[in-house]
Amino acid sequence: MRIRLILAIWACKLAIFASRLLGKNGSSMPGQVALKICPRIMTLLAGQVKQDIIVVCGTNGKTTTNTLLSAMLESSGHRVVCNQLGANMIWGVCCAFCEKTDLWGRLHADFACLEVDEASTVKVFAHIKPDYMVITNLFQDQLDRYGEVDLTVDFLRRALALSPETKLVLNGDDPVVSQLGEETGRVAYYVCVDEKVREESSGGSEGRFCSFCGSPLSYAYHHYSQLGNFTCPNCDFRRHEPDFRVHGVGLENGLSFKLTHGDKTAAFDVDYRGFYNVYNIALSYSGAVLVLDKAPDHQAVLSEYQPQTGRMESFTINGKTVILNLAKNPAGFNQALSTVMADTRKKNVLIGVNDNPSDGQDISWIWSVDFERLSDESVKNLVVTGYRADDLMLRMKHVGFSESQQVKTRDLKEAVCGLLAGEGEVSYALVNYTVVFTMQEILKEMEGGAGYGA
Amino acid sequence: MERKKLIIGHLFPEFLNMYGDKGNILALQNRLLWRDIDAAVKTFGIDDEINFSALDIIVLGGGSDREQKLVCERLQRDRVALSEYVESGGVLLALCGAYPMLGKHFPLKNETLDGLSVLEIDTEPDAARHIGDVVIQSDLMGETGYIVGFENHSGKTRIGDYKPLGTVCRGFGNNGEDQSCGVIYKNLVGTYLHGPLLPKNPKLADYLLSKALLRKYGEEIALLPLCDQAENEAHDYIVERFLK
Numbered sequence: 167m168r169i170r171l172i173l174a175i176w177a178c179k180l181a182i183f184a185s186r187l188l189g190k191n192g193s194s195m196p197g198q199v200a201l202k203i204c205p206r207i208m209t210l211l212a213g214q215v216k217q218d219i220i221v222v223c224g225t226n227g228k229t230t231t232n233t234l235l236s237a238m239l240e241s242s243g244h245r246v247v248c249n250q251l252g253a254n255m256i257w258g259v260c261c262a263f264c265e266k267t268d269l270w271g272r273l274h275a276d277f278a279c280l281e282v283d284e285a286s287t288v289k290v291f292a293h294i295k296p297d298y299m300v301i302t303n304l305f306q307d308q309l310d311r312y313g314e315v316d317l318t319v320d321f322l323r324r325a326l327a328l329s330p331e332t333k334l335v336l337n338g339d340d341p342v343v344s345q346l347g348e349e350t351g352r353v354a355y356y357v358c359v360d361e362k363v364r365e366e367s368s369g370g371s372e373g374r375f376c377s378f379c380g381s382p383l384s385y386a387y388h389h390y391s392q393l394g395n396f397t398c399p400n401c402d403f404r405r406h407e408p409d410f411r412v413h414g415v416g417l418e419n420g421l422s423f424k425l426t427h428g429d430k431t432a433a434f435d436v437d438y439r440g441f442y443n444v445y446n447i448a449l450s451y452s453g454a455v456l457v458l459d460k461a462p463d464h465q466a467v468l469s470e471y472q473p474q475t476g477r478m479e480s481f482t483i484n485g486k487t488v489i490l491n492l493a494k495n496p497a498g499f500n501q502a503l504s505t506v507m508a509d510t511r512k513k514n515v516l517i518g519v520n521d522n523p524s525d526g527q528d529i530s531w532i533w534s535v536d537f538e539r540l541s542d543e544s545v546k547n548l549v550v551t552g553y554r555a556d557d558l559m560l561r562m563k564h565v566g567f568s569e570s571q572q573v574k575t576r577d578l579k580e581a582v583c584g585l586l587a588g589e590g591e592v593s594y595a596l597v598n599y600t601v602v603f604t605m606q607e608i609l610k611e612m613e614g615g616a617g618y619g620a
Numbered sequence: 621m622e623r624k625k626l627i628i629g630h631l632f633p634e635f636l637n638m639y640g641d642k643g644n645i646l647a648l649q650n651r652l653l654w655r656d657i658d659a660a661v662k663t664f665g666i667d668d669e670i671n672f673s674a675l676d677i678i679v680l681g682g683g684s685d686r687e688q689k690l691v692c693e694r695l696q697r698d699r700v701a702l703s704e705y706v707e708s709g710g711v712l713l714a715l716c717g718a719y720p721m722l723g724k725h726f727p728l729k730n731e732t733l734d735g736l737s738v739l740e741i742d743t744e745p746d747a748a749r750h751i752g753d754v755v756i757q758s759d760l761m762g763e764t765g766y767i768v769g770f771e772n773h774s775g776k777t778r779i780g781d782y783k784p785l786g787t788v789c790r791g792f793g794n795n796g797e798d799q800s801c802g803v804i805y806k807n808l809v810g811t812y813l814h815g816p817l818l819p820k821n822p823k824l825a826d827y828l829l830s831k832a833l834l835r836k837y838g839e840e841i842a843l844l845p846l847c848d849q850a851e852n853e854a855h856d857y858i859v860e861r862f863l864k
Contacts, residue, residue: 306638314638314684374634380690382634382666527752528770530815533640556854560819563850564646 171271174204178264193249197257200264208256208293211263214273215247218457219294221280221287223322224302224337226498227446228254228281231302234450234471236279238462242454247278254283256290277457284318287325295329300453302445304342305391305497306531315342319377326350335453337445338406339393345377348403357452358395358408359444362387363415378403390441390504391497410452417441417508425451432461436468439478442501478505481609486586488593488609492602494525499535499596506594512544514588516581517562518552518597518605525599529554532561541566547588549573551581552601578604582612624841625658626832629675632666632691639716639772641681643816647825648677655844657833666694672705676832682716682814685728692721692733703738711807711832716814719802720775727775739805741779746796749774754791754813755862756801761823768820768858769813777812779803785811790862807831820858822851 181196200207212219222232236248249262259280267273282290284304301322304315319342326332326346337343338356347354374392375382381400388394397404409427416422420437425448434447447468454462481488493499506515517537521527532554540548540562548567550558551574559574573584578601585593597605630645645661652659664670672678683691695702706712720726723741726733732745751772758767767786776795784794785802793801793812802811809828811817818825826843833841 316684316686375687375690380686528639528772528815530640530643530770533643533646533816533819534637556850556857557820560850560854561643564643564650564819569847569849 168271170204171207171210172269174200174207175264175267175271176269177203178261179269182261182265193253193261194255194257196264197253197260200260201257206293208260208263208290210271211267211273212278212294214275215278216276217244218297219278219280220298220300220453220457221282221290221294221296221332222300222302222453223282223284223287224300224343225284225305225318225495226501227302227442227449230443230446230477231300231450231453232279232281234447234467235300235453236277237467237471238450238454238464239277239279239458241467242458242462244276245274247273247275247280249281254281255286256293259286259290259294284321287321288328291325291328296332298335298453298456299326299332300335300449301337301340301343301346302449303337303340303391303393303497305495306534319346322346323350326352333456335449335456336406337393337449338408339389339395339445341374341377341383341392341396341403341405344406345403347406348378354406355409355452355456356406357410357412357445357448358405359389359393359412359415359448360395360408361413361415363389363441364417376401376403390501393445410448410455412444412448415441415444421447423448427452427455430461432464434464434468438468440501440505479606481613483586483609483612486593488582488585488595490595490597490602490605490609492599493596494598496531496534499537502596503536503539506596507539507542507544509592509594510544511591512546512589514547514549514585514590514593515540515545516549516551516585516593516595516597517558518550518578518581518595518601519554519558520552520598520600521554522600529557532557537561537565544590546590547573547585549575549581549584549588551575551578552597579608582608623656623658624833624837625660626652626676626829626836627674628659628661629670629672629678630661630663631670631678631680632694633663633681634665635687635691636681636683636716636718638683638687639681639770639815641679641715641815644679644681644713644715644818647816647818647822648679648829651822651825651829651846654846666690670698670701672698672701672710675705675710676836677711677713677828678705680712680714680718680721682718685717685730688717688721688726689728689733691718692726692736695721695736696734699736699738702736706738706806706808709807709831709835711828711835712809713818713828714808714810715817716773716812719810719812720773720777722808722810723777729774739779739782739803739808739810741777741782741803741810743775743777746774746776750792750796750812752791753858753862754793754801755789755859756786756791756793756813757789758786758824760785760804761827765823766855766859766863767813767817767824768855769811769817770815771812772814773812775812777803785809807835820851820854822846822848822855 178200727745784800
């Protein structure tokens with residue numbers, strides 16, 4: 167067994183090295199090779215983690231949450247296995263373990279923080295029994311891959327059944343997430359935003375009904391999508407009493423809030439945008455408190471943390487600001503639109519949607535996004551792009567932007583030039599998964615002055 | 621002259637709006653308003669009573685299994701009224717799960733419900749799920765043309781002697797065997813094509829609108845031509861990409 171393990175690790179490391187030589191960032195091929203040579207590799211390596219293994223799941227925010235959690239543990243002096251590139255299928259997880267293992271098959275790590283795609287949880291839990299599972303939220307996402315939210319819940323249920331000792335850290339404001347805590351009877355910690363933060367229009371219909379009796383849930387207050395302080399009028403299901411209570415939320419000039427656990431309160435003040443980041447930060451902090459059994463130094467971690475590609479990432483091109491944001495589904499887009507419309511400056515807006523398999527080939531959801539909010543005087547120019555630019559133009563026509571008021575191009579460079587040519591003071595680009603990486607490269611290159619004559 | 625007006629009944633959008641079904645309501649409503657015909661959208665919740673005779677167009681969309689089950693159980697109560705509405709020429713657009721729901725059996729993931737038997741069509745569950753872009757050829761709108769959309773279902777529906785909405789050029793359609801996709805019966809159109817079907821298929825939208833106007837006012841009412849540039853470009857993009 168030991169020989170197989172060592173062979174697998176060597177092969178994986180060699181494959182990582184080779185693919186980097188070729189300029190690729192791939193983690194799936196090396197992980198595949200390792201699992202082929204030693205099918206038990208993940209169990210063997212996970213068994214060497216000295217303290218806890220934490221898995222992070224959820225439709226939106228899992229990369230941010232997992233990366234922050236890992237950084238908080240590292241800043242407390244621990245060695246952590248973390249699949250940082252968002253490589254969240256089984257091969258990516260396997261690859262992350264191999265990278266932290268030495269050539270003799272010894273893993274030197276105190277913790278493992280693993281972001282796992284919901285549909286991959288069953289496969290991953292067959293190898294690894296995590297101590298904690300963090301679930302950020304469960305929204306309608308990429309329907310053609312997962313079918314529907316109920317199917318995603320099913321994956322998580324089946325995964326949890328494989329690992330009876332796993333404790334849960336849950337977004338307590340999300341009824342779809344909370345039901346897993348209720349029905350499994352696991353030890354669960356609920357993280358909730360325990361006050362009304364703002365008026366918010368809704369988006370996405372999933373989960374506004376009781377998971378147990380089907381009655382429409384009622385809300386004392388409501389944050390966004392199905393998140394809020396919910397109660398079922400017909401049965402016992404209601405928002406759980408929070409174990410980690412977020413309060414005093416401020417959304418002006420970044421984010422500020424307080425988080426109370428037991429008799430301790432921590433204050434947060436960060437230069438992030440977007441209310442959803444309150445959940446990402448609160449969940450990662452709560453996870454860190456639970457596994458460390460003390461408060462981590464969160465402020466240093468948070469101020470150092472660089473948002474990933476396209477998480478409200480800012481570029482300056484010829485003195486103009488362009489803010490790039492990844493949004494993959496109605497909940498993500500509605501949140502991004504809130505952030506855009508909270509900026510009162512005159513603005514140009516670009517919407518880009520591709521339909522590659524990793525984006526989800528079904529783009530029907532663009533009709534569930536509240537794009538109606540863009541019909542406002544402050545929106546000066548509208549650019550639609552990506553493979554499904556035509557669908558977006560038609561969607562925007564029904565918002566009230568005629569064909570002649572929009573720039574439509576499937577070419578992303580042209581789209582960026584169209585955005586910069588607008589008369590707004592600031593430009594926002596809201597795009598989905600496979601658009602974001604290409605667009606980031608284009609923006610970086612333009613920022614560096616290579617220029618496209620814009 | 622009195623302004624014409626159609627009343628669109630959107631049934632249970634709180635349950636059946638999973639795939640952007642709102643697009644169909646927008647298309648019907650705006651295509652009337654752009655022609656100076658009034659449009660009122662009546663939204664029905666699961667506990668609301670439905671007066672079918674007051675409606676000119678009914679739209680039923682798609683939801684999750686859990687939600688579709690609740691809707692099916694709710695509509696059993698109005699089965700006869702819904703049948704009478706269809707028999708009397710009422711316009712009904714049933715998409716996604718609402719399509720097999722109108723037949724004899726309505727299979728869900730773990731169980732099979734009795735359908736509403738508005739149509740003599742029947743559906744059996746299939747082990748595979750059929751997901752992808754669809755292009756069908758239809759002669760519904762006067763001339764032969766394409767209807768484009770997206771399907772995501774695991775049912776196999778057989779429509780017997782009914783006329784299909786069209787023949788499959790790309791995709792799975794009703795059952796993957798006889799090339800048929802969807803069904804037309806009087807002014808009912810049912811299909812697995814889900815979500816925003818009408819925005820990109822303006823001729824189908826206009827077909828439904830003209831049938832509803834004819835039924836309500838008892839005479840052919842010509843629909844003014846609209847600038848359908850955005851509609852046609854979105855439609856043609858799918859045809860070009862998947863057929864050529």
